[in-house]
Amino acid sequence: MIKEIQAKVLLAHIKQPDSWFGLKYNMNLYNGCCHRCVYCDSRSECYQIENFDRDVLVKVNAIELLRKELASKRIKGPIGLGSMNDPFMPLPPGVSLTGQALAVIADFGFPVHIITKSALVLEELETLQRISKVYASISFTITTADDALAAKIEPGSSRPSARFAAMKALAAHGIQTGVTMMPILPFIEDNEENITAIVEQAAANGASYIIPWMGMTLRDRQRTYYYEQLDALFPGVREKYERAYGGRYSCDVPNAARLYTLFNALCEKHRIATRLPLYQPLTVRQLGLWR
Numbered sequence: 001m002i003k004e005i006q007a008k009v010l011l012a013h014i015k016q017p018d019s020w021f022g023l024k025y026n027m028n029l030y031n032g033c034c035h036r037c038v039y040c041d042s043r044s045e046c047y048q049i050e051n052f053d054r055d056v057l058v059k060v061n062a063i064e065l066l067r068k069e070l071a072s073k074r075i076k077g078p079i080g081l082g083s084m085n086d087p088f089m090p091l092p093p094g095v096s097l098t099g100q101a102l103a104v105i106a107d108f109g110f111p112v113h114i115i116t117k118s119a120l121v122l123e124e125l126e127t128l129q130r131i132s133k134v135y136a137s138i139s140f141t142i143t144t145a146d147d148a149l150a151a152k153i154e155p156g157s158s159r160p161s162a163r164f165a166a167m168k169a170l171a172a173h174g175i176q177t178g179v180t181m182m183p184i185l186p187f188i189e190d191n192e193e194n195i196t197a198i199v200e201q202a203a204a205n206g207a208s209y210i211i212p213w214m215g216m217t218l219r220d221r222q223r224t225y226y227y228e229q230l231d232a233l234f235p236g237v238r239e240k241y242e243r244a245y246g247g248r249y250s251c252d253v254p255n256a257a258r259l260y261t262l263f264n265a266l267c268e269k270h271r272i273a274t275r276l277p278l279y280q281p282l283t284v285r286q287l288g289l290w291r
């Protein structure tokens with residue numbers, strides 16, 4: 001169900017830019033996500049989002065707030081989209097705010113990093129090309145290259161084959177794109193065939209980077225939902241999790257070291273970076289030119 005809400009503030013300021021994405025601000029135009037990934041961390045109690053899979057709350061005053069907040073920012077640091085929900089959910093016509101928000105960001109000249117599992121990102125190709133003159137990077141989260149497996153664990157999102165096709169189109173238009181290869185689900189996705197297929201398809205479709213994590217998080221409501229889904233989709237696997245991880249939050253796959261070795265070798269072979277090429281402010285870029 002779509003519900004409208006009013007937000008007080010839109011951009012969350014990140015005091016210490018994270019080393020993975022280098023973000024200065026974080027932006028969520030919605031609460032809740034209709035992609036319904038079985039492992040989603042946003043179900044955790046700490047985020048206090050009720051009916052996470054059922055309702056999408058749309059911050060209807062977001063565009064007005066964004067204009068006001070960007071006008072007052074002294075530092076044009078990267079804005080992140082996609083941390084708590086997918087910015088390109090398949091919402092009914094007229095409901096999505098993402099295209100309008102990106103147009104405002106382009107007007108103000110801010111850099112952007114987007115995480116998505118949706119091929120709908122291509123609808124904003126022209127705006128992303130405008131932002132890309134400053135900096136835009138689109139990371140497709142891909143946890144499996146197998147469309148049939150993705151249909152079980154990420155039922156509402158575009159299939160991996162569609163994400164790879166969208167990646168190819170973005171790269172062909174000069175927009176930096178790559179993969180956030182996380183989570184890798186223990187006992188389901190942590191095999192050499194899957195890691196090899198993701199890297200090889202990323203390489204074939206224009207990815208310039210893949211950011212890996214061979215593991216997943218599990219806590220409170222997220223764990224409860226995930227275990228229910230395991231029982232329904234992969235009988236017997238929940239018991240393996242309970243034995244391996246107990247109540248642990250951070251759950252690396254049992255064969256992580258071997259998979260990282262394989263992953264790094266494949267990325268080297270295909271000349272793919274294993275970190276996101278971060279936004280460089282203009283002064284730094286100019287200095288680079290003068291060296």
Ligand code: SF4
Pocket residue numbers: 033034035036037039040041042083084085086117157
């Ligand atoms: S797309 Fe991201 S936010 Fe949405 S359900 Fe999946 S993991 Fe959660």
